[in-house]
Amino acid sequence: MPILKRRQLNEKIVESVQMCGWNVLFGSRLSDLPLDIRIHNDDESITLKIYSWNLSHGGATRNADEYRIQTKVDRFEQVAEVKTLVLGWWDDVGVFAGFDVRKHSGVLGYSSSIQINQNTLRRAVINGFSAHDKGNEEIAVAFTPDFLVDYIKNLESLHDLGEAARDLIAFENVIERAVEEDFVINDADIEEISEPRQSVVKTVTQKVRQTGFKRRVLTAYSSQCAFCGIQLKLVDAAHIVPVAHEESTDHTSNGLALCPLHHRAFDHKLITINEEYETLINLDRVNYLRAIGHDNGMDEFAGRLRPMIYLPPDHRDRPNVRYVSQANEWRGWREYKVTKLR
Numbered sequence: 001m002p003i004l005k006r007r008q009l010n011e012k013i014v015e016s017v018q019m020c021g022w023n024v025l026f027g028s029r030l031s032d033l034p035l036d037i038r039i040h041n042d043d044e045s046i047t048l049k050i051y052s053w054n055l056s057h058g059g060a061t062r063n064a065d066e067y068r069i070q071t072k073v074d075r076f077e078q079v080a081e082v083k084t085l086v087l088g089w090w091d092d093v094g095v096f097a098g099f100d101v102r103k104h105s106g107v108l109g110y111s112s113s114i115q116i117n118q119n120t121l122r123r124a125v126i127n128g129f130s131a132h133d134k135g136n137e138e139i140a141v142a143f144t145p146d147f148l149v150d151y152i153k154n155l156e157s158l159h160d161l162g163e164a165a166r167d168l169i170a171f172e173n174v175i176e177r178a179v180e181e182d183f184v185i186n187d188a189d190i191e192e193i194s195e196p197r198q199s200v201v202k203t204v205t206q207k208v209r210q211t212g213f214k215r216r217v218l219t220a221y222s223s224q225c226a227f228c229g230i231q232l233k234l235v236d237a238a239h240i241v242p243v244a245h246e247e248s249t250d251h252t253s254n255g256l257a258l259c260p261l262h263h264r265a266f267d268h269k270l271i272t273i274n275e276e277y278e279t280l281i282n283l284d285r286v287n288y289l290r291a292i293g294h295d296n297g298m299d300e301f302a303g304r305l306r307p308m309i310y311l312p313p314d315h316r317d318r319p320n321v322r323y324v325s326q327a328n329e330w331r332g333w334r335e336y337k338v339t340k341l342r
C-alpha cells in the first residue's frame with residue numbers, strides 16, 4: 001500500500017482542486033500540516049485549513065472492513081471564516097475520506113484514529129461520492145478527487161446528512177442511480193429527504209452526472225482535444241447538443257473532448273464538425289473578424305486544426321451524427337458559409 005509523504009498528500013489536494021476547475025493560493029508551504037490555502041474561481045473564494053493523512057487498514061485486531069487515519073496533532077485548529085477539513089487519502093484507489101471536524105473538536109489523544117468503512121470508500125470509487133453513518137450522528141463522506149471542491153462547498157450540509165438516517169438512505173439511492181447515462185433527477189427522487197437537505201442532494205447528484213459525462217468523454221478521447229490533439233490536462237468535455245437544449249443528453253456520443261481554445265471557438269461558432277467528422281470553419285465569422293481588425297493569429301489557428309477530428313477507438317463513443325446535424329442546425333450553422341481544411 002503506497003503511503004504518501006506530507007508534501008505529496010498536499011500536492012494531491014492541490015491537484016484535485018485544479019481538476020475541479022478552481023485555483024489555489026498558498027498561505028503555508030506545501031510541506032506544512034495543516035495546509036493553509038485559499039481556493040478560488042472567478043466568482044468565489046474559500047479559505048481552508050486542511051489536515052490530511054493516509055488512510056490505512058486498521059490491522060488484524062481491527063474490524064476487517066475498517067480504514068482509518070491516525071491524527072498526529074493535539075487538536076484541529078478552527079478559525080472564524082476558515083473551513084477546517086480533516087481528510088484521509090487512499091492512494092491505491094484514488095479516493096478521499098472527509099471527516100466532520102465538529103465531532104473532533106476537543107483535545108485529541110496522541111495518534112488517535114478516525115475511521116471510515118471500506119465499503120463507503122469502494123462505493124465512492126464507483127459512483128464518485130458516498131456517505132457513511134458512523135453513529136453518534138457523525139457522517140463520514142468518501143469521494144473521488146473531482147468532487148473535492150463540491151465537498152468543500154457543501155461541507156456542513158453533507159456532514160449534517162447524519163441527522164436523519166432516512167435522508168442518508170435516500171441520498172445514497174439517488175447517487176447510485178445518477179451514474180446511469182439516462183438518469184434525470186426529478187422531485188420524486190428527493191421528496192423523502194427533509195427540506196433543508198434537498199438542495200445538497202440535488203447539487204451532488206447534478207455533479208455526479210457532470211463528472212460521469214466528463215470522465216467518459218475524456219477517457220474516450222484519451223484526454224486530447226478532438227480538433228488539435230493537445231492534452232496537458234487542459235481538456236474539457238463539451239456537449240455537442242448544448243445542455244440548455246431539451247434534447248441534450250449526457251451520452252458519451254453527445255460529447256467532444258476540447259482544449260479551452262477550441263471549446264471557446266466551438267461555442268462562438270468559429271468552428272464545428274459535419275456528419276463526416278470533418279472540421280468546418282465559419283467563413284462569415286472569419287470575414288467579420290477581418291473586417292473589424294480582430295483576425296490576428298487566424299492562420300496559426302487554422303494551422304493547428306486537424307482536417308478531421310480525432311475519433312475515439314470505440315464506435316459507440318464517437319459523436320452521434322444525429323446529434324451533430326441537430327446541433328449544427330440549432331446553433332445556426334445552416335446560415336453560414338463554411339470552408340473545410342485540406
Ligand SMILES: [Zn+2]
Binds near residue numbers: 226259
Ligand atoms: Zn484544441
